[in-house]
Amino acid sequence: MPGHHGRALLAAATALLAALAGSLTGCGSPEKAATDDTGSSAPLKVGLVYSKTGPLASYGKQYLEGFKAGLDYATEGTNKVGKRPVEVTEADDAGDPAKAVSAAKDLIGQGFTVLAGSTASGVAVQVAPLAAQNQVLFISGPAATDAITGVNGNTFRSGRQTWQDIRTAASFLGDTAGKKVTVFAQDSAFGQANVTAVQTVLGGAGATVDKLLVPASATDLTPFASQVKAQAPNLLFVAWAGQTAQAMWTALGQQGVFDSTTVVTGLDITATWPTYGPVAQKVSFLSHYFAGAAGTEVEKAMTERVTKAGGTVDLFTVDGFTAAQMVVRAGGHDDVPGMIRSLEGWSFDGVKGTVTVRAEDHALLQPMFQVKLTGSATAPTATLVKKLDADAVAPPIAAKK
Known part of the structure; x- marks a missing residue:
């Protein structure tokens, strides 16, 4: 997202x-x-x-x-x-x-x-x-x-x-203390920002946070998906932007990552939903909002x-x-x-x-939302899993600057 x-x-x-x-x-x-x-x-x-x-x-x-x-x-x-x-x-x-x-x-x-x-x-x-x-x-x-x-x-x-996004992602884990979280992202400013956010929010709640950053130029994503599988985190937090997104999701599916790990990412605008392809129904989505x-x-x-x-x-x-x-x-x-x-x-x-x-x-x-995509891979629809109360995802009071 x-x-x-x-x-x-x-x-x-x-x-x-x-x-x-x-x-x-x-x-x-x-x-x-x-x-x-x-x-x-x-x-x-x-x-x-x-x-x-x-x-x-x-x-x-x-x-x-x-x-x-x-x-x-x-x-x-x-x-x-x-x-x-x-x-x-x-x-x-x-x-x-x-x-x-x-x-x-x-x-x-x-x-x-x-x-x-x-x-x-x-x-x-x-x-x-x-x-x-x-x-x-x-x-x-x-x-x-x-x-x-x-x-x-x-x-x-x-x-x-962002804090509200990450807390929504954490809700898929329940108690985060002692859990293993891996941030899977491209090695870019965008990816690094996500690593920092997850380390702050989930690391601060007792999770062990690792990162797997992929060169932005990489096109063969199978080796990286294999590394994710080997790490076997409780939660894989995916932050991916750009044209290789579909190849990335395919690689995660082929390597069996969804069989052993809860995979969470943010639900983007409707036009991007077909990007997830056959694994769409296996992804857990945090959501700021979707129609309905x-x-x-x-x-x-x-x-x-x-x-x-x-x-x-x-x-x-x-x-x-x-x-x-x-x-x-x-x-x-x-x-x-x-x-x-x-x-x-x-x-x-x-x-x-x-x-x-x-x-x-x-x-x-x-409030924030947990969401699943259902229906066909080419034209999926969003289904609400759970609405999270505002207090459950509220950021800490920011220090005066």
Whole structure:
């Protein structure tokens, strides 16, 4: 699963409320929670800096479709917060941090007080400091990096983070203490990031974590699959990106790895599901989201709106929808400190269920999913195995930076 985190894995890896934040909290209809308390009619100017083009354009498209649906839902079709019209301007960063920073600076210079987007983690970590420096609100999107949580008081996120991914993977093991875990990945920045994340999360929970990193240029993957079989880990955590993914899965199957090991990876966008081929039903998937996963009324509302607009609900549609809910909530204030206070500690009915913005570090506490692929190898479908409560996968409170 991705963020900027690749095609096969969304990886490379509770709240004590302040009195004021507590008074603003409460589950229920998010659109009702987002009234304009200022009486202002000044437009709420929102800049979406995201991957309209580039390697993560498919993720960006899902995010945008979700955002539009979420804005319609949270404003009850008015596109207003109280008397304030919401004006959304899109900027394409193409997944390039330098382009994102330039676009963000331009929007800030035009008077935008709210920025959202960040399909890629490399983008998010560059835009976040700008939010604090210029006192604007930044709501990061699909970017999975844990570094965004707690980075500064102006930065929030509308998606999950790597820690939540890895804890979901660990749920397939049960008690991780004393278990053997191998991270199987390419020897790249992406692969190394996954090794670090698994060592931090599962190693910290008592597992012994080994790694098997494969040269990115390797095309014969049988020897590496054989090494995995010989190591016989309790859990094989696969983090793979690129065109050799199908060959890798085939090699694992041929070497009998699935017969003795629980193999876990992240469920990516629907278009990638046929990549797993004949072993699809043997893989255990951690999932941030897939269409139909949640079974909530909010999910139904999102799906209806996205479908009516000609889109298709997928992995990152929910991140855009959630971002719009947060923008509308914040838009009840015309000052950024007020926006921040309104979001800190807020619990609301999201697509995935009850979602909470943790006051201390702005982590987005949310359910996660265990999933299986079923049906034909060429057109598999996702089946929910288990929904994990937000508390079960919550990251530790990030230290103040």
